[in-house]
Amino acid sequence: LAKTTQPVSMDSYEGQEVNITCSHNNIATNDYITWYQQFPSQGPRFIIQGYKTKVTNEVASLFIPADRKSSTLSLPRVSLSDTAVYYCLDSQYNQGGKLIFGQGTELSVKP
Amino acid sequence: KAGVTQTPRYLIKTRGQQVTLSCSPISGHRSVSWYQQTPGQGLQFLFEYFSETQRNKGNFPGRFSGRQFSNSRSEMNVSTLELGDSALYLCASSLDTNGYTFGSGTRLTVV
Numbered sequence: 001l002a003k004t005t006q007p008v009s010m011d012s013y014e015g016q017e018v019n020i021t022c023s024h025n026n027i028a029t030n031d032y033i034t035w036y037q038q039f040p041s042q043g044p045r046f047i048i049q050g051y052k053t054k055v056t057n058e059v060a061s062l063f064i065p066a067d068r069k070s071s072t073l074s075l076p077r078v079s080l081s082d083t084a085v086y087y088c089l090d091s092q093y094n095q096g097g098k099l100i101f102g103q104g105t106e107l108s109v110k111p
Numbered sequence: 112k113a114g115v116t117q118t119p120r121y122l123i124k125t126r127g128q129q130v131t132l133s134c135s136p137i138s139g140h141r142s143v144s145w146y147q148q149t150p151g152q153g154l155q156f157l158f159e160y161f162s163e164t165q166r167n168k169g170n171f172p173g174r175f176s177g178r179q180f181s182n183s184r185s186e187m188n189v190s191t192l193e194l195g196d197s198a199l200y201l202c203a204s205s206l207d208t209n210g211y212t213f214g215s216g217t218r219l220t221v222v
Contacts, residue, residue, distance in 0.1 A: 041215070041216065042213075043115070043201045043203065043213025043214050043215055043216055044154070045213065046210065046211070046212070087154075098144065098156045098167045099146075099156065099211060100156070101153060101154035101155075102153070103153055104153070
């Protein structure tokens with residue numbers, strides 16, 4: 001059981017902003033949200049993590065509304081190299097090195 | 112600094128054989144987790160070791176085992192290989208319960 005829900009796939013074009021939404025209705029008070037990116041035949045790579053409001057780094061932004069039941073990963077001006085699977089994880093289920101991955105969102109960026 | 116190193120990168124084995132995969136974590140990381148990734152089941156947690164002790168275990172049969180050495184390097188072993196064991200096996204290391212870094216994985220093919 002994934003504990004988070006994301007769209008299975010999304011399409012975009014180079015230069016566009018992409019927003020991927022994740023639902024985590026059972027998020028607990030102490031939980032935080034982490035997003036990973038995975039390219040084919042490679043391990044997942046940490047993108048961003050947040051607890052509430054907005055977090056931004058050199059790669060992406062993460063928006064978490066006040067009720068924290070969802071979050072949105074925002075990728076500005078995507079390029080072909082952003083084609084990957086993106087996973088949203090709720091830390092509540094990260095116990096002793098055990099990360100619970102859902103199906104992820106397969107993002108396809110077209111020229 | 113060096114990342115998580117997994118060897119070998121590719122492996123072909125025959126049904127019934129056994130296989131050992133190796134993972135060298137980032138220097139200073141004491142936690143090593145293992146995951147199996149298949150197209151049908153996605154990323155699934157196998158087990159996690161911390162300071163040579165198995166701290167958490169996923170829902171895999173006893174044919175899957177692991178160990179961790181005093182230098183934090185870890186190995187996983189799969190005995191009596193089945194066709195369904197064909198997968199990408201990923202290892203992740205961490206300094207604490209946050210911030211996991213994955214290796215590039217070992218692609219195991221069972222024929």
